[in-house]
Amino acid sequence: MKEEKAVSIWEVAKKAGVSKSTVSRVLNGYGASEKSQEKVWKAVEELRYRPNRSARSLRNNTKNLLGILIPTELPYDTIADPVNPSKLKGVVNKIKELNYDVLIFIEDTSDFQRLHEIIMEKGLSGLLLFSPISSEILKSLREYQIPYVAVNWEDSTYIQHSYVKTDLAKATQLGIEHLISQGYTDIGLINWESPIIETTFNEIMKKARLPWKGRVWNTSINMSDEAIWKYLDQRCHRAYFSFSYSASFQIMKYCKQKGLRMPQDVALISYEFFPFYDLHYPRLTGVRQQLELMGEMAAEQLVKMIEGNKEITGQLISPQLIIRETT
Structure with missing residues (x-):
């Protein structure tokens, strides 16, 4: 697939009919009039704008921010799921090593516009998807060139799909x-x-x-x-x-x-x-x-994608048999 030319903040400002500083304030959640916000988000949507967070972090000497998305609309309690703490521990261990930070947020993923606004406002460089989300949302993430890694699941709709999961x-x-x-x-x-x-x-x-x-x-x-x-x-x-x-x-x-x-x-x-x-x-x-290892591998894979590795891969992790008294 041919890579599209990145849209600049100047183009968003021109499309929205506002100043560059207004676009910046809206994207960073610093406030603007409701009318200006509507214009900016409409322009962002139409142009499929995605800010270069890596470059900004280098200029400001700040860490890049990864998002861990936990959907609210699944038919089971993902917050209480006992597999998530170990995955999270692996992610945190690896991103510290790679000089990144992480933001965990819980959101209804059926509303991509809202999801996109959060990604822009929070300055997320990429997403770790801890639970399955719809193929339509994955398609939108790909169209907007938002890097993501599915953690312990995959979507068979896409041949090229970035994931790390148990075999x-x-x-x-x-x-x-x-x-x-x-x-x-x-x-x-x-x-x-x-x-x-x-x-x-x-x-x-x-x-x-x-x-x-x-x-x-x-x-x-x-x-x-x-x-x-x-x-x-x-x-x-x-x-x-x-x-x-x-x-x-x-x-x-x-x-x-x-x-x-x-x-x-x-x-x-x-x-x-x-x-x-x-x-x-x-x-x-x-x-x-091996959930902690899974978290580490997913974080490392996402950072590689953010930093320019365009190869989309799926990785399988072998589990371990623990023999106790019921066999």
């Missing part, structure tokens, strides 16, 4: 092959993450000449406890690999109520492994994502 095929392989190595043949899979998980599961089970048809429950992240128990009543397998830690805990609760021993009667592996897993009895076997 889900590898995660599936680690879990299922461990269960098989322990002698389990009747294995069920609970999946809400990605089709690649079911595909990998089927391939491994077929290769091992084990039954695989009808053993995958493709559900949603918002599955109810009642739905999990109904599933277990209908299809109680000898072992499970669950890609939902809430479902994992319900399986443990179900086994306790039904008098089923773990792993003697039912074995369980959970995708993700948090320190609090060791507080449960029996201690839960899990496949752990």
Whole structure:
């Protein structure tokens, strides 16, 4: 794709019919009349203007600012999601090393104009997207040449898409092959993450000449406890690999109520492994994502893009199997 010539602040001022200083005040949130603000933002929108924050930082001897965007419109609580603190720690560690700062903001991403205003007003050089957002918003970010990296997700709509995420095929392989190595043949899979998980599961089970048809429950992240128990009543397998830690805990609760021993009667592996897993009895076997490393890699990749590396890449990180007492 041919790179468009950068639009200058002078062109925005001319288009809006205001002075350069007025444009600067509006973009930096220092105040201007409502009419002037409307003119400036309309010009910014039409010209797809994006200020050169890196050059400004060099002139003013200040740090560039990265934004971590957490959407409000997702069907689950991204703020309370236990995977985010580790990702954030990795980001902060890396940006300190690279002499950047970070701003975390929570916004309704369905309104791109509002999102664009925040990016301009706060002087964000690029975005780390901690949770999925729509393909339409990603398209707008690309059109406005706003660098971004998707952290632990990707949008298959785009062939060229910048992301850093856990290798889900590898995660599936680690879990299922461990269960098989322990002698389990009747294995069920609970999946809400990605089709690649079911595909990998089927391939491994077929290769091992084990039954695989009808053993995958493709559900949603918002599955109810009642739905999990109904599933277990209908299809109680000898072992499970669950890609939902809430479902994992319900399986443990179900086994306790039904008098089923773990792993003697039912074995369980959970995708993700948090320190609090060791507080449960029996201690839960899990496949752990390298979330801190993910944050570091995402921040480094975004900074490279901001500083002129036009190559758009996707990176996969191998998870780790943590064996405890449920297998």
